[in-house]
Amino acid sequence: MNVMMPSLAATTPQDNRGGGRDERCVQRSYWIEHSADLSVESMMLDSNASDLDKEERPEVLSLLPAYEGKSVLELGAGIGRFTGELAKKAGQLLAVDFIESAIKKNESINGHQKNVKFMCADVTSPNLHISEGSIDLIFSNWLLMYLSDKEVENLAERMIKWLKVGGYIFFRESCFHQSGDSKRKYNPTHYREPRFYTKVYKECHMNDETGDSYELSLVGCKCIGAYVRNKKNQNQICWIWKKVRSQDDKGFQRFLDSVEYSHKDILRYEHVYGQGFVSTGGLETTKEIVSKLGLKPGQKVLDVGCGTGGGDIYMAENFDVDVVGIDLSINMISLAIERVIGLKCTVEFECADCTRKTYPKNTFDVIYTRDAMLHIKDKPTLFESFYKWLKHGGTLLITDYCKRAGSISLECEEYIKKGGYYIHDMEAYYQMLKNAGFDDVIAEDQTELFMKTLQQELNALENKKHYFIDEFSEEDYNEIVERWRAKQIRGAAGEQKWGLFIAKKK
Numbered sequence: 001m002n003v004m005m006p007s008l009a010a011t012t013p014q015d016n017r018g019g020g021r022d023e024r025c026v027q028r029s030y031w032i033e034h035s036a037d038l039s040v041e042s043m044m045l046d047s048n049a050s051d052l053d054k055e056e057r058p059e060v061l062s063l064l065p066a067y068e069g070k071s072v073l074e075l076g077a078g079i080g081r082f083t084g085e086l087a088k089k090a091g092q093l094l095a096v097d098f099i100e101s102a103i104k105k106n107e108s109i110n111g112h113q114k115n116v117k118f119m120c121a122d123v124t125s126p127n128l129h130i131s132e133g134s135i136d137l138i139f140s141n142w143l144l145m146y147l148s149d150k151e152v153e154n155l156a157e158r159m160i161k162w163l164k165v166g167g168y169i170f171f172r173e174s175c176f177h178q179s180g181d182s183k184r185k186y187n188p189t190h191y192r193e194p195r196f197y198t199k200v201y202k203e204c205h206m207n208d209e210t211g212d213s214y215e216l217s218l219v220g221c222k223c224i225g226a227y228v229r230n231k232k233n234q235n236q237i238c239w240i241w242k243k244v245r246s247q248d249d250k251g252f253q254r255f256l257d258s259v260e261y262s263h264k265d266i267l268r269y270e271h272v273y274g275q276g277f278v279s280t281g282g283l284e285t286t287k288e289i290v291s292k293l294g295l296k297p298g299q300k301v302l303d304v305g306c307g308t309g310g311g312d313i314y315m316a317e318n319f320d321v322d323v324v325g326i327d328l329s330i331n332m333i334s335l336a337i338e339r340v341i342g343l344k345c346t347v348e349f350e351c352a353d354c355t356r357k358t359y360p361k362n363t364f365d366v367i368y369t370r371d372a373m374l375h376i377k378d379k380p381t382l383f384e385s386f387y388k389w390l391k392h393g394g395t396l397l398i399t400d401y402c403k404r405a406g407s408i409s410l411e412c413e414e415y416i417k418k419g420g421y422y423i424h425d426m427e428a429y430y431q432m433l434k435n436a437g438f439d440d441v442i443a444e445d446q447t448e449l450f451m452k453t454l455q456q457e458l459n460a461l462e463n464k465k466h467y468f469i470d471e472f473s474e475e476d477y478n479e480i481v482e483r484w485r486a487k488q489i490r491g492a493a494g495e496q497k498w499g500l501f502i503a504k505k506k
Contacts, residue, residue, distance in 0.1 A: 031146075052227075057085070061082070072135070097119075123155055156200050163243040174191055175194050195338075214244065214246060217242045266278060271472075276309055292397065302389065303368045305327055306325030312340075324350065325349045364394060375421065394505045401496060429443065444500040447498050449498070
């Protein structure tokens, strides 16, 4: 790991976008004040920091990609809450912080570890030189929220250059509002919406000297569960990014976020289904379907393909259950997190691929998934995972689009192909669940309800046509109406069905 060691005095303040005071001086003054006693409480700005740390720190570390024997750069290292843990596995670790007393305290605690170097430097300083392509993992915990918007953008550009190809960036930030209860005379922290960080890092790219192009691929984004469980607070959010060649990141997630579920498309769907919902019938259908689960307080629910989280919030608020919602679309998860902030319910959201995600056996009482499995090609393997993740006596509930048995029209085939869907007839669906080990599998054809709901949604859309067009456009309105009518045609012909599947693990 090749670096030049700048001194604290060598740092150059950057302008704060939209601010009238010098950003770096303000932040330095703030942290000098709050790090006077150099304790965990002062670093976390929370009187309950010691208890939170016991649960939160292992969780954060468990989210990191493998870094055994590799080069790690820790930015905003503070007094070393994570430094000592990172050093246990890292080949070499550079811990950086801009408060001299904090980094000296870190060195006094962790300096005995020969694979660690300590540096007092501001991450915004142009004098902070780290060799391009030298780092395997960049780690920061509560750093970007103390930088201006422009400083975040500049640091992202430097990070991608410092990383090796295939290297990772992990950062965790407080979004929307503060979490700690420490009293502060003033608070210059930037409590941003998560979508700001996602956009900055998603748009970050670089070209090397040979002309090859690189970008950051989102590996994961989630709420920190310790804060959800202890504070019913979803504003602690972390991201993991991987440096990839630009042509290597053309996968399904990009399709979802740019084509199927762009931010605008999600808002259009919510205009039809209701805020928080992107599937048939919105809240009313959700109430009817959830009633079949017999939820009890304290149960753990996994929602696969949670969308913008309306169903999860409904279950948590009305049945006092703990819900984990996962979705591959970062646009969906970003909105879900925004919608749950301040509601004080135990819901945790994560951007994750359900086909790659793993949970311990017997984790959940209920696994719930609404109109999302049509995106999954290898359903048998995923259903086997569902079976493992469920507790004995647990329930799996699925609603999904199905097709009729036998042949379908060319128009219906084109619809399935164009959407990239994997749709089965109801008997095949039923059999896949049985083969995965489930007992008491129930398969109900809910197409009649689906058709009734489609017409209700069209009627409601027509009644608020002017509002829809004002918010979007007449072209958007016509496109939505055309989609809904096409579903009606396929449903009336018996080609598109809506299936409800309930299965038990004995």
